[in-house]
Amino acid sequence: MPFPTLLGLLREGRTPPDRRVALTPKKCVELQDTYPGLRVRVQPSPHRAFADQEYRDLGIEVSEDMAGCEVLLGVKEVPVSELIANKAYLFFSHTIKKQPRNRELLQAVLNKHITLIDYELLTNAAGERVVAFGHWAGIVGAYNGLLTYGRKHGLYQLKPAWQCVDMEDMQEEFFKVKHLPPIKIAVTGTGRVGRGAVEVLGRMGIRRVSVYDYLYLNFSEPVYTQLGSSDYNRRRDGRVWDTANFHHEPAAYESAFAKFIPVTDLLIACAYWHPAAPRLFSESDTRQPDFKLNTIADVTCDVNGSIPLTKRSSTIEEPAFDCNPSTGALEPPYSRAENITLMAVDNLPCELPRNASRDFSRQLLDQALPPLMNGDPAGVLARATIAAAGQLCPRFAYLRDYVA
Structure with a gap:
């Protein structure tokens, strides 16, 4: 050219x-x-x-x-x-x-x-993408996740990100999240999107803990952990984890996310998902008594993807909807306490x-x-x-x- x-x-x-x-x-x-x-x-x-x-x-x-x-x-x-x-x-x-x-x-x-x-x-010579909006999807997605959790439980009201002039304006809202109870937040994904999400959680003053401590310890403050693929997937044949093989042959793996379900209140899903890869959980899992998850920010927003409850995407103006675990039906947001509330906006960077x-x-x-x-x-x-x-x-x- x-x-x-x-x-x-x-x-x-x-x-x-x-x-x-x-x-x-x-x-x-x-x-x-x-x-x-x-x-x-x-x-x-x-x-x-x-x-x-x-x-x-x-x-x-x-x-x-x-x-x-x-x-x-x-x-x-x-x-x-x-x-x-x-x-x-x-x-x-x-x-x-x-x-x-x-x-x-x-x-x-x-x-x-x-x-x-x-x-x-x-991409560069190593095959890595060199231009993307993923970092801002993670930033807005994490913010929207905390906004959704606060509204669901009547804890605080954050100004929507799209109504903020810029990131600096949005940060003025962060202090309201200090009213959080000692919940546990799981972030999946360690790429651009995941890094954006944990940046927001860190700026909000939410403490990061190891995966082990997240699973087995109780805390008197809200905490989060960041999960890589090996933390919530495993080989079906029981052999040792192989990251390169997981990306090459995702169908050979199954979800190991079940151990996080009984302890997680808010899930911020930022990990890239391949259609051949396992879903994090099934719809039937949501009807089990130990399914604690009640709010999900599906930042990746793969409809019928890694989060089976993401049956549609949502909009910037109407970012949340409920899923009734008993029936599987989608309902208006915050309509019942026992519903699982999802945020699944598919163009998050547009909010900032x-x-x-x-x-x-x-x-x-x-x-x-x-x-x-x-x-x-x-x-x-x-x-x-x-x-x-x-x-x-x-x-x-x-x-x-x-x-x-």
């Missing part, structure tokens, strides 16, 4: 509109300063967390016209009707798992000879769009845009390119039947 001279920053076109942006005003200035031959043009948006005037104030052009831009950056899927032929696009396309709702999008990309680079596929956008912009400037400007010598963009010149790239040939 030749060195671009005009980069377009798209407004988000999905409904409801996403308030995040791929580049904040200050990062646009930094990008232009780093590459003097490059200009950034921003498409106006009434919804973006950073107002059009914030870009203009820093000398960044704001214009409806994206036709002259060689490369176009968004966050979520671009509406099919707004795609411009023969351009290079970077956004989260949500097509690589053959998601039904985006088949038309990928068909249009091919028909219009668009180069599609998916943020989700940007300014913070999430700043972090994501930094990752783009450090990891994705240098290859774009310097010819991609390490193949970072090539590995993340789903389609080019009207054809699926070889790594994504498996999508042919999806777009046929």
Whole structure:
């Protein structure tokens, strides 16, 4: 891909509109300063967390016209009707798992000879993702989990994260959580999402304890523990745990989460889940007398996934719902004390769009845009390119039947 001279920053076109942006005003200035031959043009948006005037104030052009831009950056899927032929696009396309709702999008990309680079596929030489919003999903997810627990038990009322100006504003609410009784909180996952969740719990002053102490000791204060895959899964054949094998052959494992169920009050589920991997527990488990869990923040939000009670996702405005363990039916949130209350918002980073956008912009400037400007010598963009010149790239040939 030749060195671009005009980069377009798209407004988000999905409904409801996403308030995040791929580049904040200050990062646009930094990008232009780093590459003097490059200009950034921003498409106006009434919804973006950073107002059009914030870009203009820093000398960044704001214009409806994206036709002259060689490369176009968004966050979520671009509406099919707004795609411009023969351009290079970077956004989260949500097509690589053959998601039904985006088949038309990928068909249009091919028909219009668009180069599609998916943020989700940007990796370093070790295969690790280099740009993601997962950290902010963990931060907001943990906050929402404590908010939900407080409302369920009438302990406190936290301001929803989406009503906070930014992370600093949200932290003003943390002191209210000091009214927590000595509950136990389990966080699954040790990646970006899990690290974001434990950051919030730490800032709230909730004490971290070892897995052993969590299971076998009683405390006079609220505590949490963070669980890795080996803490709540085991091999079906009884052989020793093997992390690499678990990721390669998840069907060979079964859940060992049962030992946490009788002692856990709040579960914050942040671990990536593969469809072949075991679920944490079953619906029938929720009807057992020792099932203590009464509030679940399903940050991963895999519908019918690792948490079997997540039968649907929820929205930012209405984040919680109840599951009646006796019937399995979903009910309005906080409707009965014996119900299990779930928070399963599927776009959590949107609740703190300014913070999430700043972090994501930094990752783009450090990891994705240098290859774009310097010819991609390490193949970072090539590995993340789903389609080019009207054809699926070889790594994504498996999508042919999806777009046929």
